[in-house]
Amino acid sequence: MELFSIKLLFCVVFCCVVHVALTVKGLKWVRVNVPQFRVPGETAILHCDYDLGGDALYAVKWYKEHEEFYRFVPKATPQANSYKVEGVHVDMSKSDSKKVSLHSVGWKTSGLFRCEVSAEAPSFASAQSEARMEVVSLPQEDPVITGVEIQYQIGDEINLNCTSGRSYPASILHWYINEQQVVTPSSLIRYPHTHHKHGLISVTLGLRFTLSSRHFLGGSMRVKCVASVSPELWRGDRESVVQSMAVKDMREALLLATVLSGLVSDNSSTKEDPAFHIQEHPE
Ligand SMILES: *[C@@H]1O[C@H](CO)[C@@H](O)[C@H](O)[C@H]1NC(C)=O
Ligand SMILES: *[C@@H]1O[C@H](CO)[C@@H](O)[C@H](O)[C@H]1NC(C)=O
Numbered sequence: 001m002e003l004f005s006i007k008l009l010f011c012v013v014f015c016c017v018v019h020v021a022l023t024v025k026g027l028k029w030v031r032v033n034v035p036q037f038r039v040p041g042e043t044a045i046l047h048c049d050y051d052l053g054g055d056a057l058y059a060v061k062w063y064k065e066h067e068e069f070y071r072f073v074p075k076a077t078p079q080a081n082s083y084k085v086e087g088v089h090v091d092m093s094k095s096d097s098k099k100v101s102l103h104s105v106g107w108k109t110s111g112l113f114r115c116e117v118s119a120e121a122p123s124f125a126s127a128q129s130e131a132r133m134e135v136v137s138l139p140q141e142d143p144v145i146t147g148v149e150i151q152y153q154i155g156d157e158i159n160l161n162c163t164s165g166r167s168y169p170a171s172i173l174h175w176y177i178n179e180q181q182v183v184t185p186s187s188l189i190r191y192p193h194t195h196h197k198h199g200l201i202s203v204t205l206g207l208r209f210t211l212s213s214r215h216f217l218g219g220s221m222r223v224k225c226v227a228s229v230s231p232e233l234w235r236g237d238r239e240s241v242v243q244s245m246a247v248k249d250m251r252e253a254l255l256l257a258t259v260l261s262g263l264v265s266d267n268s269s270t271k272e273d274p275a276f277h278i279q280e281h282p283e
Contacts, residue, residue: 027125028053030117034131038109043091044102044133048115055119060097063114064088072097087111107168107199110135136229137200139165142251143173143227152211152257160207161191162225162253166200171227173205177215178222182207203227216257223255 033047048060062070069085074097082090087108094101102109113133118126147160164171170193175182182188189206196202207223215221228250 026053026055026123027051027117027119027127030115030127030129032113032115032129032131034113034133036132037134037136038105039136039138040106041104044105044109045094045099046102046113046115046133047099048117048129049098050117050127052117052119055123055125057097058118058120058124061116061118062100063116065111066114070095070100105133105135107135107137109133110168110199134169137166137168137198138229139167139171139227139251141165143171143225143253145223145225145253145255148255154211154213156211158207158209158211158223160223160255162205162207162227164203164227165251166196166202167229168199168201169229170201170203171229173203174226174228175205175207176222176224176226177209178217179224182209184209219258221257223257224252225254226250226252 028051030048030050033049035044035046038044046062048062050060057074060072061068064085064087067085068083069088070080070082070090072080072095080092080095082092082095087106087110089103091101091103110133112130114128114130116126116128118124143162143164145160145162152158162173162175164173175188187207187209189208191204191206194202194204205225207225
């Protein structure tokens with residue numbers, strides 16, 4: 001069986017060259033259509049479309065990162081076979097010469113999927129196409145702000161960290177002061193991502209700024225960290241047709257700094273610097 005496929009492979013390679021040189025008939029194209037993103041537990045249907053151009057189909061083979069997991073050969077008995085590949089669970093009853101259905105996808109399912117189509121004699125032509133599918137895990141927790149001191153004064157340096165919940169792909173973090181996104185590069189400190197089990201990632205973004213009275217609107221300041229997972233941003237420019245799934249998830253953590261009682265900030269003749277305290281979970 002194995003020897004037969006090796007011989008056949010030689011023949012496919014050799015005859016394919018001849019085929020291209022002698023004729024433009026036969027297998028024209030192969031194109032995969034794979035969902036770009038899936039959430040764990042979902043089903044993913046991977047399509048393989050092709051134009052045999054009058055040739056008879058010999059085989060359709062599916063690979064994940066070079067490991068074959070499904071083969072459909074019309075003349076074989078049984079016609080369809082699946083092979084064990086980590087993270088790939090083929091639903092045989094819903095798979096055929098044009099598609100494979102993967103049930104309950106998980107983080108190990110993410111990867112590059114390739115469909116290879118070959119024609120029967122006399123052409124033995126073969127062609128393939130590939131595309132990535134990523135299994136997305138949204139964070140289960142809100143981001144956490146750390147580094148908060150009990151009390152601050154005007155002129156103090158504020159040094160905070162915001163750490164996202166674990167997700168895949170990595171969350172994108174943004175800091176806001178009074179609803180204005182912090183964009184000044186010197187105020188933002190990027191740390192290397194932390195990699196956890198199951199391919200999950202958490203991200204830390206630092207915020208550093210000097211507290212000034214202009215940060216206090218009506219006696220308080222709101223510092224917020226927003227984490228989002230938006231895999232749409234990942235859209236690559238592969239040739240294969242991809243479906244995109246709009247997964248968007250936003251989570252936030254808020255700090256509210258208020259003037260300590262007894263100090264009146266609108267008295268311009270006040271010489272003492274007012275002090276502020278920060279609430280971690282306002283409301
Ligand atoms: C922020 O996190 C980084 C990386 O974990 C750490 O080195 C740094 O000390 C933290 N800073 C604060 C203010 O917590
Ligand atoms: C402002 O503060 C000074 C003391 O620092 C006090 O004498 C004065 O009455 C205050 N003015 C107002 C409008 O509160």
